[in-house]
Amino acid sequence: MPSLKxxxxxxxIKEEFDSVDVSVVREIKPPEETSNNNFLPIAEDILPTxxxxxxxxxxxxxxxxxxxxxxxxxxxxxxxxxxxxxxxSKVITGVDWNDIKVADKQALxxxxxxxxxxxxxxxxxxxxxxxxxxxxxxxxxxxxxTDNKMSFSIEDLDYNYIDESKLNKDGxxxxxxxxxxxxxxxxxxxxxEVELIEENYKxxxxxxxxxxxxxxxxxLVSYSCIIKSINGNKNMNVLQKYNYICNELSSADxxxxxxxxxxxxxCGVKPNxxxxxxxxxxxxxxxxxxxxxxxxxxxxx
Ligand SMILES: [Zn+2]
Numbered sequence: 001m002p003s004l005k006x007x008x009x010x011x012x013i014k015e016e017f018d019s020v021d022v023s024v025v026r027e028i029k030p031p032e033e034t035s036n037n038n039f040l041p042i043a044e045d046i047l048p049t050x051x052x053x054x055x056x057x058x059x060x061x062x063x064x065x066x067x068x069x070x071x072x073x074x075x076x077x078x079x080x081x082x083x084x085x086x087x088x089s090k091v092i093t094g095v096d097w098n099d100i101k102v103a104d105k106q107a108l109x110x111x112x113x114x115x116x117x118x119x120x121x122x123x124x125x126x127x128x129x130x131x132x133x134x135x136x137x138x139x140x141x142x143x144x145x146t147d148n149k150m151s152f153s154i155e156d157l158d159y160n161y162i163d164e165s166k167l168n169k170d171g172x173x174x175x176x177x178x179x180x181x182x183x184x185x186x187x188x189x190x191x192x193e194v195e196l197i198e199e200n201y202k203x204x205x206x207x208x209x210x211x212x213x214x215x216x217x218x219x220l221v222s223y224s225c226i227i228k229s230i231n232g233n234k235n236m237n238v239l240q241k242y243n244y245i246c247n248e249l250s251s252a253d254x255x256x257x258x259x260x261x262x263x264x265x266x267c268g269v270k271p272n273x274x275x276x277x278x279x280x281x282x283x284x285x286x287x288x289x290x291x292x293x294x295x296x297x298x299x300x301x
Contacts, residue, residue, distance in 0.1 A: 026096040038062045039093055046111055046154065047104045048268045049162045049188070053171055059094040061108065063116040081198075084109065085191060098192035103162070103267040105191060110269065114154045123151040126286045128277040146279035150286065157288070158270035162188075166264065172228060173265065177253040184257075185229045188267060197225045200238045207239070220245050223257070 039060035044051040051059065064072070068087045075083045088105075089097035091112050100108070113122070126148055131141035168174060168185075175184045189197070204216040224241035228234060236244070245254070272285040 026099055040115065042092075042094075042108070042111060046107050048107055048159050049101050049103050050164075052162065052164060053101055053188070054095045054099075057095050059092060059100075059108075061092050061112055061115065064091065064112060069116065081195070085195070088112070099190050101188050101267075102191055102194045103188055106269040107157070107159075110154050110157065121151045121153045122288075123149060124286060124288065125149050126275070126284065128280060128282070128284055130277060130280055130282040130284060132280045144277060144280045144282070146277055148275065148277055148279075148284070150273075150275040152273055152288070156273055158273065160266045160268055160270060162267045163264070175257065175260065177249075178256055179250050179252045182249075182253070183231055184227055186223075186226045187228055189226050193225060197222050200225055204239060204242060216242065217246075 039062045042059040042061050047059070064087070068091070071083055072087060085097065088108065092100070092108055128144040128146045128148055130144050132144035133142045134140070135142055166173060172185050172187045175186070176182070177184065201216060201218055201221045204221060208214060208216055221238070221242060223245060224238045227241050230236060230241065230244055271287055273288050275284050275286050276282070277284055
C-alpha cells in the first residue's frame with residue numbers, strides 16, 4: 001500500500017504538469033529605445049526559421065563582453081544549456097530569448113561569435129576518419145588519421161531552412177498517422193520550451209520512481225512537450241501525452257513520426273561542415289559546434 005506521503009507527493013507532481021502558455025511572442029524593446037546602442041540588426045537569412053515565427057519583429061545582437069566570453073569558454077557540460085541561455089538572453093534582443101525557436105539557437109550563437117572577434121573565421125583541427133586502405137593481414141580498413149586544420153566562417157555553414165509550405169497558418173504542423181488515423185498537431189519548440197522538456201523529464205522520472213516503474217525515455221518526453229493537441233484535444237498535460245505515446249501509439253505510427261521528423265521537418269544549422277583531407281583527398285564531415293576553442297580563438301599574427 002502506498003504511504004500517505006507518496007500519494008500526496010504524486011498528486012502535487014501531477015498538478016505541476018499544467019502546461020505553461022508560451023504562445024505569445026514577447027517583444028523586447030528594440031535597441032533604438034535602450035541606452036545601449038551597440039546592437040546590430042541580424043539578417044533573417046542567417047536564421048534557419050527565416051524569422052517567420054516572430055510576428056515581423058526583428059532580432060538584434062551585440063558582441064560578447066569579456067566576462068560573458070570567460071563564462072562561455074569555461075562552461076561545463078552540466079550547466080552548458082543554462083549558461084548559454086542566460087548569456088544569449090542578454091546578447092540578443094528584439095524578441096525575448098525564451099520565445100526564439102531553438103532551431104535558430106545555434107545560428108545565433110555563431111552570429112554572436114563571429115561578430116565578437118575581429119577575424120570572423122574560425123579554425124578547427126580534426127583527425128581524418130576515412131579509410132585509406134586495407135590491412136593485408138587482418139582485412140580491416142586502415143584509417144587515414146591525418147591531422148588537418150580548416151578554417152570557415154558563418155557563410156560556410158550548411159542550413160536546413162524551414163519549409164513554410166508544410167506549416168499551418170499559426171505555424172503549427174498537422175500530422176495524420178498512417179495506421180491509427182490519429183491527428184497530431186505539434187510546433188517547433190522555443191528555447192523556453194526546451195528548458196521545460198528537462199523539467200518535465202525530471203518530474204516524470206520522479207513519478208516513475210514513486211510508482212516503481214522504469215525511467216522515462218527522454219526522446220518520448222521531448223515529443224510529448226512539442227505536441228500541442230491529439231485528435232483535437234488541446235488540454236492534455238505532458239504526462240497524458242507521454243502516456244498516449246507509450247501506451248496508445250503503435251510502434252508503426254511511432255516510427256512514422258520519427259522518420260518524417262528527421263526527413264521533412266529538420267530545421268537548424270547542420271552539425272557538420274565538409275572538409276577535404278590534405279593527405280588522402282577525401283571529403284570529411286567535421287562537427288563544428290562547440291569544440292573547445294569555439295569561444296577561444298587563438299590569435300594569429
Ligand atoms: Zn584523410
